[in-house]
Amino acid sequence: MELKLQTLTANLLDTQALTAVTLITLVGDIDGNTAPGVQADVLAAAAPDSKMILDMTEVPYMSSAGLRVLLAVYRQMTAQNSQVVLVGLAEEIRDTMEVTGFLDFFTTAATLDEAYGLLQLQPV
Amino acid sequence: MDRIDIHPTHTVDGYKVRCGRPLPFGATLVPGGVNFSIYSSYAIDCTLVLFKRHQAEPMVELLFPEEFRIGNVWSMIVFDLDYENTDYGYRMGGPLSFQEGHWFNRDKILMDPYAKIIGGRDVWGVDPDWSDPYQHRSRLAFDDFDWEGDRPLEILPEDQVIYEMHVRGFTRHPSSGVKESQRGTFAGIRTKIPYLKELGVNAIELMPVFEFDEFENSRRHPETGNLLMNYWGYSTVGFFAPKAGYAATGKFGMQVDELKSLVKELHRNGIEVILDVVFNHTAEGNENGPYISFRGIDNKTYYMLTPEGYYYNFSGCGNTLNCNNPVVRNVVLDCLRFWAAEYHIDGFRFDLASILGRDPWGAPLANPPLLETLAFDPILAKCKLIAEAWDAGGLYQVGSFPAYGRWAEWNGKYRDGIRKFLKGDAGCVGDMAQRLQGSPDLYAWAGRAPATSINFITAHDGFTLADLVSYNDKHNEANGEYNNDGGNDNDSWNCGAEGWTDDPGINDLRSRQMRNAIALLMVSQGVPMLLMGDELGRSQNGNNNTYCHDNDLNWLNWDLLETNRDLFDFVSHCIHFRLAHPVLRNHNHFQNRDYAGSGYADITWHGTQAWQANWSADSHTLAFMLCGRHAKQATVADDFIYVAMNTHWQTQWFEVPGLPSGLTWHVAANTGAAPAYFPLGTEPPLENQQGLLVRDRSVVILVGR
Numbered sequence: 001m002e003l004k005l006q007t008l009t010a011n012l013l014d015t016q017a018l019t020a021v022t023l024i025t026l027v028g029d030i031d032g033n034t035a036p037g038v039q040a041d042v043l044a045a046a047a048p049d050s051k052m053i054l055d056m057t058e059v060p061y062m063s064s065a066g067l068r069v070l071l072a073v074y075r076q077m078t079a080q081n082s083q084v085v086l087v088g089l090a091e092e093i094r095d096t097m098e099v100t101g102f103l104d105f106f107t108t109a110a111t112l113d114e115a116y117g118l119l120q121l122q123p124v
Numbered sequence: 125m126d127r128i129d130i131h132p133t134h135t136v137d138g139y140k141v142r143c144g145r146p147l148p149f150g151a152t153l154v155p156g157g158v159n160f161s162i163y164s165s166y167a168i169d170c171t172l173v174l175f176k177r178h179q180a181e182p183m184v185e186l187l188f189p190e191e192f193r194i195g196n197v198w199s200m201i202v203f204d205l206d207y208e209n210t211d212y213g214y215r216m217g218g219p220l221s222f223q224e225g226h227w228f229n230r231d232k233i234l235m236d237p238y239a240k241i242i243g244g245r246d247v248w249g250v251d252p253d254w255s256d257p258y259q260h261r262s263r264l265a266f267d268d269f270d271w272e273g274d275r276p277l278e279i280l281p282e283d284q285v286i287y288e289m290h291v292r293g294f295t296r297h298p299s300s301g302v303k304e305s306q307r308g309t310f311a312g313i314r315t316k317i318p319y320l321k322e323l324g325v326n327a328i329e330l331m332p333v334f335e336f337d338e339f340e341n342s343r344r345h346p347e348t349g350n351l352l353m354n355y356w357g358y359s360t361v362g363f364f365a366p367k368a369g370y371a372a373t374g375k376f377g378m379q380v381d382e383l384k385s386l387v388k389e390l391h392r393n394g395i396e397v398i399l400d401v402v403f404n405h406t407a408e409g410n411e412n413g414p415y416i417s418f419r420g421i422d423n424k425t426y427y428m429l430t431p432e433g434y435y436y437n438f439s440g441c442g443n444t445l446n447c448n449n450p451v452v453r454n455v456v457l458d459c460l461r462f463w464a465a466e467y468h469i470d471g472f473r474f475d476l477a478s479i480l481g482r483d484p485w486g487a488p489l490a491n492p493p494l495l496e497t498l499a500f501d502p503i504l505a506k507c508k509l510i511a512e513a514w515d516a517g518g519l520y521q522v523g524s525f526p527a528y529g530r531w532a533e534w535n536g537k538y539r540d541g542i543r544k545f546l547k548g549d550a551g552c553v554g555d556m557a558q559r560l561q562g563s564p565d566l567y568a569w570a571g572r573a574p575a576t577s578i579n580f581i582t583a584h585d586g587f588t589l590a591d592l593v594s595y596n597d598k599h600n601e602a603n604g605e606y607n608n609d610g611g612n613d614n615d616s617w618n619c620g621a622e623g624w625t626d627d628p629g630i631n632d633l634r635s636r637q638m639r640n641a642i643a644l645l646m647v648s649q650g651v652p653m654l655l656m657g658d659e660l661g662r663s664q665n666g667n668n669n670t671y672c673h674d675n676d677l678n679w680l681n682w683d684l685l686e687t688n689r690d691l692f693d694f695v696s697h698c699i700h701f702r703l704a705h706p707v708l709r710n711h712n713h714f715q716n717r718d719y720a721g722s723g724y725a726d727i728t729w730h731g732t733q734a735w736q737a738n739w740s741a742d743s744h745t746l747a748f749m750l751c752g753r754h755a756k757q758a759t760v761a762d763d764f765i766y767v768a769m770n771t772h773w774q775t776q777w778f779e780v781p782g783l784p785s786g787l788t789w790h791v792a793a794n795t796g797a798a799p800a801y802f803p804l805g806t807e808p809p810l811e812n813q814q815g816l817l818v819r820d821r822s823v824v825i826l827v828g829r
Binding site: 031032033063064065067068092095096098099100101102105 | 206207208209266268269270303305306309310311314371372373376377378381382384385386388389
């Protein structure tokens, strides 16, 4: 389970001020074995009061443990006053999250552009 | 601050372990590991067997040291387990004596009776690996769940409208429009919540959802070669686990979350969940059945055995669970408490419940401890408890089920009474009067309310509504038992031809009879139960016992929503009508007098003449009027309601009783006319306030306002 980190810049929609967006790309399955690592790594990359996009495009599978860790991490970040959007959930994963009740807890977007919109940003 | 008892103290075969804690029973995640707890009254040793998920060969076997036993309970914490990829089971050592009732065998790997997830049948219908000696495998569950404030709805029993549903049958058919991966699952039900809301039901009763084996007794039909399976599921493998094959995410082991999520969503939409639970027998069968769990863990405790050691068969299914043995009583209680607390289940319907009132030797008990315990348990205090108040051993307790003021009953006499009346049998009106009132003849004497009576005309056992009016006889040849299975006392009438016909007169009568049945069901005091698909005219081609068919004989065909839209609309109307009129949903029985000072008794009986019912044996006409001022024991105001029933073959003039001045009669429904109903609030005034013609074999409902 790998993490790729990027900091992008974008303009805030209302003020046009330049803002940093942390783009965290997760690669690999998130299950009982990889979940603790994911939790540690994502939280290390997260800063309070920030805007973050979690790119899930390269996550083929999340287990029960994986869903729980993702939610825990998401809640920890939003508790620090950050805004987080999940992008690129595969259809099967999205369906799984929906029927197990996890989907509603997250802000999700189909594309990066949509994610920017949800974060009130405009790509530079 | 860390606990002081969460570190390993022993190492066995490379695994770090520690003495566990007896409670809770089963497998519980604790810091760093899993606490396993299992008990047996007669075993002398116990070994925990751990597997990598799906592997037939164990990974390690950990014998419980003697010092890890308290009383009859062995418990152990095992550290550093991969929760999601571990299956576990037990080997129990003890006496082997047929006559003494002991079947201990260390060669068998036994499933934990308290397993919260069970593997082995992860996807419905996928051929199991029959060479695997451990077929139904206990797994570890995450039991955390964010309910976001959800709790059981506590709808008053008399205000319920129950829909009896088979999880797979509801959405498995491609016509359901449900995504293929979700057809026939809990997720599928979720997508159909808007449909259930439109229909108007506020409770769904799910046929068995505890883990069962669809391949149990599977066989090929001797003539057609079709695979017949255990489709209905009345044969429990695990009492604490939802069936994996009923979850779209079962293959990922997420059935717990999926079912909890379904309950949460149903509750959000005002719909309760009742589970059909089967404590009368298990999937282990008789002397020839498999070892799954109870047989190898504590046979003598769990099963009713004859003095020679054979299995009593009061269930008709091979064995009988020993429900009034104190140990078993606790398992049943633990199970129900678990589902009420962890899954927020609103109620339980007990299959062949009379077995729960038999002692360990099969004799009926006057004061069955189990039924009493369940009636007074604090966690179950607001749960509906519904008994199918008979069993297969000759005990029939409709009206006499040990109720402790709490238990409701499937009222088989309602079903029989309505069916006979509708098909025009003689000597029915007296019985009808009782059934329409919530069966005071059965329940009032014992102080039991109308809501004790679960009124139904059809259920999974027996004909569907469409078949009830299309067949005189059962046609169960497809079951491969030469039409010997299924009940013969169907009280059905084919309206003039057996099975499918293109005769418009017969089909018109069949439509009318179905509407008559639904209308009467919805205006009866008590709690109405509707069979899945009856609102769409679902047919099983005259098969009244479709327990073994995993095909479109059982799968609801959603195309019927289009072809039979008018029937659906009628049923939906009747349900909404019932829910709009509290006078139909009394908490107490009628007193047959005016205690509100309205000038009218709470209920009065009429016939073709007002104020004068014809109670004779050859009467086919009956009517009743409910005084709106007496609704809910005169605590709320409602319209007057008048219901006229004509099961005669000729149209009759019904003189209608007069209303208080200022009120007039309006037509809410008339199964013998077109349209058959008027939406709430649009009921037109009755043309002639003195009376009306009621067509042969039809029901009229008037509201007085």
